[in-house]
Amino acid sequence: MGTRFELVLVGDDAERHRPAGEAALELILEAHRRFTRFEPSGIGAHLARRAGAPVAVDPDTFGLFADAGLVWRRSEGAFDLTGAARAMNTLHLDPAARTVTLTRADVELDFGAIAKGHALDLAAALLRNAGVESAFLHGGTSSAIGIGTPPGEPGWRVALGSESGASTTLLRDQALSVSATWAGNPHPTVDPRTGESLKGPRRVAVVGPSARLADAWSTAILVSGQRPTLGPDWSIWIAEIS
């Protein structure tokens, strides 16, 4: 995923925490290998090679495709794994058989706007399962999860920008994703509906129960500028920044 992941695990049982942290980082690396679009061993290349045929996947991977489909539909195409208008139509999901079918071999799937959150969700689930009750995880500082709270604090306090006076939020068993465009150079993110580079400057932060969904939504909102209704567990910040 071309970025640095860091985990902070709070506790005094190093013999329990260190292996849990190492295993969580292994999971993140595994997710990186699975969702890279640069290697033929990635799931995208695998689906393209088997284009037209349903490919059975594990529940976590299916969940990623299902969430990607959900955000694509609800954002009317502002988030799109295929990066091109209506190309998400080439992906078919069968929840009963837990299969994914890519109908065209020439579609290159790009998981860049969802894989970091997905990897963090997997890592957080592993840590909770291993008995970790207080931790902070982030990937490239743009996606983060707070597990429990730091000692004596109500939550993990995160600033939504590097400038002084930037808004802050408290994460407590919640995930955060931030997406932004800057003034000047064309942004690498393209609006899949028009094929044009995004214009800035704009910053979007999304907080909710899933880092994977927060990731996808922060990109969708950055692209569309539209504020969706996501339910009581979710918060959205949109700032036109200077």
Add this chain to the structure above:
Amino acid sequence: MDRRDFLIHSTGTLAGAALLPSLELAGPRRLREPRAVAVVGIGRQGRQIVQELSQIEGARVTAVCDTDPERLKAAVERTPGVEGFADHRALLDRRKEIGAVIIATPTHLHRAIVDDCLRGGRHVYCEAPLAHTAEEARAIADAAATAEPGKVLFQSGFQGRSNPVYQLARSFFRSGAVRDLVSMQAQFHRKTSWRFPGAAANWRLDPAVTTGLAGEVGAQQFDVCAWFRGRLPVSVAGRGAIRLHNDGRRVPDTIHTTLLWDDGVALDYEATLANSYGGQFEQLHGTNAAIKLAWSHAWMFKEADAPTQGWEVYATRQQFHNDEGIVLIADATKLAAQGALKKGMGLPYTGLYYALGDFLKSIEEAAPPRCTAQDGLRATVLGILANQAVTTGQQLAVPAGL
């Protein structure tokens, strides 16, 4: 076709024609017919195996086995169309249609499972090292040798032999590309505790059953060097210490071993869990060139006074501080044709993927395994001897006739 493509094609053609007439594709592995496979032991390695098999077209994992109920439940949930078993004997009894079993349990549990599988007429891929004692490793090799000759295939999980880049580099080496071998050096560097969440999984740190870093990791790399050389070393010396993980363990987190061959050439090997610099590699230093092997990549470094071969002019090069390495690319021609060369110069899949692919292909084609039980026995015993040398501080002779 642009100029770059032309050069890539030319490079592949020239290198391939000169040195690699029969190298297999480094790309995806496909079986002609679907084949049902069982995986016994689904800890970290077993999970990785299931993942790699899902990328081999035609391979179907239809049963998994683990004595840990939680791990078994997780694996059954993760793997579509798979049945879970707590006991491998029940699996073998009830799923007669599964002809191939991959064993990825802790090392000291391999033997009984291998025996049952072979007796049940199943093809076996046994993870490396084969066993935690030389006696058990020999028993596995004997069982593999006596199991229905020609009908039941046994592959040892030493992956270097299936790695297309290593096969390419070995053909360079065997054709005299480095000229006279001077020395070898190899290492495994990772910063990790070697502990895993859940107490039952820490058999690697149990002195009663572990083969230590030398056996669990080093044996893979010793095997590469012995396979390149075509013969075994004659003696092993070693030492070890705990440099970082002073958590009550008695198994060293840092080891040094020296494997000595009959012609005086030595392999200096270092493995540590306290530092990650340089990762994992094997180097063979010759009077004309050095070859560096790093699992997904390999390079050749020429001496200034070594003659240049025709294909080198077109070869891809990489700079390493003051040295320039010629990138050894397996299947350059075919990868170039697929446009895959431009994406990266390393192997597209892991060593494990190619080893599992070879296993299933060998079954399908009734061909000899890429790494036999005897190969596995030799490498396993080298690892066990090296571990003994580390724990005792003694120099040990490699038994003649191994």
